[in-house]
Amino acid sequence: MNSMDEIFMAGPQVTEADIKIVVDALQNGWYGKEAYRYVELFESEFAKYHNRKFALMTPNCTSAIHLYLTAIGVSANDEVIVPDVTWVASAAPIVYLGAHPVFADVSKESWCLTVDSMDARKTPKTRAVISVDLYGNMPDYDSIEEYCRTNNLLLLEDAAEALGSKYKNRRAGSFGDASVFSFHRTKTITTGEGGILLLDDKDVYNRAKFLRDHGRSPGTYYNTEVAYKYMPSNLAASLGYAQFLRIDELVNKKRSIWNEYSELLKSFDFVSLNPEPTGIYNSVWSTVLVTNFDSGLTRDIIMKEFESRGIPSRPFFYPLTKLPAFTNYITQKDSNQIVALNLSEHGVCLPSALNLQSNQIQKVVETFSEFAYKA
Numbered sequence: 001m002n003s004m005d006e007i008f009m010a011g012p013q014v015t016e017a018d019i020k021i022v023v024d025a026l027q028n029g030w031y032g033k034e035a036y037r038y039v040e041l042f043e044s045e046f047a048k049y050h051n052r053k054f055a056l057m058t059p060n061c062t063s064a065i066h067l068y069l070t071a072i073g074v075s076a077n078d079e080v081i082v083p084d085v086t087w088v089a090s091a092a093p094i095v096y097l098g099a100h101p102v103f104a105d106v107s108k109e110s111w112c113l114t115v116d117s118m119d120a121r122k123t124p125k126t127r128a129v130i131s132v133d134l135y136g137n138m139p140d141y142d143s144i145e146e147y148c149r150t151n152n153l154l155l156l157e158d159a160a161e162a163l164g165s166k167y168k169n170r171r172a173g174s175f176g177d178a179s180v181f182s183f184h185r186t187k188t189i190t191t192g193e194g195g196i197l198l199l200d201d202k203d204v205y206n207r208a209k210f211l212r213d214h215g216r217s218p219g220t221y222y223n224t225e226v227a228y229k230y231m232p233s234n235l236a237a238s239l240g241y242a243q244f245l246r247i248d249e250l251v252n253k254k255r256s257i258w259n260e261y262s263e264l265l266k267s268f269d270f271v272s273l274n275p276e277p278t279g280i281y282n283s284v285w286s287t288v289l290v291t292n293f294d295s296g297l298t299r300d301i302i303m304k305e306f307e308s309r310g311i312p313s314r315p316f317f318y319p320l321t322k323l324p325a326f327t328n329y330i331t332q333k334d335s336n337q338i339v340a341l342n343l344s345e346h347g348v349c350l351p352s353a354l355n356l357q358s359n360q361i362q363k364v365v366e367t368f369s370e371f372a373y374k375a
Contacts, residue, residue: 007364009312010186010286013250013354018242025238038237043196046181046244050173052198054205056212057232057240061160061182061195065130066093067230068178068197071208072154074099078127083113084319085340086132090158091320094130101329102126103321105337109275112139115147121333128154133162133172134317135274135349136254136284141167141175148176156180160195163188164251164283172283173198183236188250188285188354189243191236250354251283257352257361258284264365268372270295286352288316289368293342297372302348305371311364316347 025038039057047055058064074080076098082091084103094101104117111134118129131144148155155176159165162172163181173179178201181187183194199205210216215227243250258274265271270292276282291297299315306313319341320326321334351364 005360007312007351007360008353008355009314009349009351011353011355012185012187012190012243013253014239014243015246017246018239021242022235022238025235029234029238034234036234036237038234038241039232042237042241042244045241046196047198049244049247050171050179050198052174052179053200054198054202056197056205056208057237058195058197058212058230059232060089060184060193061158061180062089062092063228063230064180064195064197065089065156065158066096067208067211067228068156068180068199068204069093069097069099069128070211070228071204072128072177074127077125079123079125080127081113081118081121081129082320083117083130083132083134083340084321084334084337085111085317085343086134086158086320087160087317088320088323088325089160090130090132091326095326095329099127100125101320101326103319103326103330103334103337105339106134106343107139108339108343109277110139111135111137111275111343113144114139115143118144118147122151122153126151126153128156129176130156130158131176132158132160133165135286135288136162136165136172136282137274138162138165138167138172138280138282141170145175160187161285162283163285164247164254164281166281168279169281177201178204183240188254188283189240189247191232191240191243194232194236194240253354254284254352255282257356258282258287260358260361261287261289261350261365264362265289265368268368270297271372284352286314287350288347289350290316290343290347293346295346298345299348301371302368306348306367309367309370311367312351314349316344316349318344 043055157179159172160182165172178199183191215225
């Protein structure tokens with residue numbers, strides 16, 4: 001395989017149109033009102049697209065979560081429910097604030113939280129829920145939003161991996177009290193690194209905006225609190241805005257990759273990919289292969305076989321309760337997260353870079369077929 005044929009795990013698609021806008025920011029986006037023009041433009045258009053009132057761009061999605069939890073006053077006496085299987089960034093900001101992450105199992109069908117799993121972990125100390133749209137999948141938000149309203153819990157939608165997904169024709173990023181997205185190098189839209197916080201409550205927005213820039217009065221150098229430096233760059237925002245203008249094209253490419261894998265893998269009756277149940281439109285940030293839980297073909301076997309044949313892959317996220325980082329937050333109830341554990345042990349992320357070609361997808365599946373029936 002020569003360098004032109006190399007299969008990459010993840011990565012963006014950058015066009016001449018993107019470059020033109022970035023060059024404009026590079027040449028002109030430094031003085032006066034131009035200094036944050038692309039930040040403000042991107043925030044405004046991104047919020048409007050998701051039917052949100054306000055948006056705050058941040059250096060990454062982790063800081064967006066941290067900013068929101070800080071703005072609503074999450075503190076050491078609070079618990080926040082998160083799905084057990086997700087990237088560490090969904091839960092880390094809870095720990096930053098001295099609060100307690102409480103891990104809930106996920107649905108085998110959606111790979112996301114359910115009302116039952118949340119209810120099993122709720123206590124009088126529960127302040128908020130972070131629902132993760134894992135790999136572009138979405139949970140039953142009708143029931144989750146109703147549960148949070150009934151129980152007076154704030155709901156943050158972590159849509160970092162679900163740009164373009166829809167639940168009952170409502171866009172990912174429009175659920176709960178606030179939502180966040182990631183613009184990491186690997187995401188459908190990239191700013192290199194980057195994130196954004198979307199919300200509707202003006203008071204929380206103003207508080208988060210204040211905290212984002214060192215706790216200073218707007219337009220002054222007078223700081224009334226010690227806060228954070230979570231300001232984005234205009235240059236990064238220019239790339240994000242340029243990519244946002246092509247959102248349908250980029251989401252369609254992700255779905256095309258998933259559809260091609262689905263067609264080529266349909267004869268493997270012990271394999272499933274990202275679900276798309278009735279009422280869901282899955283943008284499939286990353287195509288994920290999951291083998292039957294009772295099959296002998298596990299994540300580690302698949303990844304080892306792929307690696308020996310020069311095919312990149314990544315593991316399904318590990319349950320947070322199995323990570324040493326969260327040892328101090330694990331309780332006896334965490335031993336019951338069976339679905340999260342099974343998904344992790346049988347799930348592998350397939351190459352899903354936006355430069356992936358059909359012949360490369362076919363190569364991945366052909367490689368899988370070399371060892372899949374032998375396991």
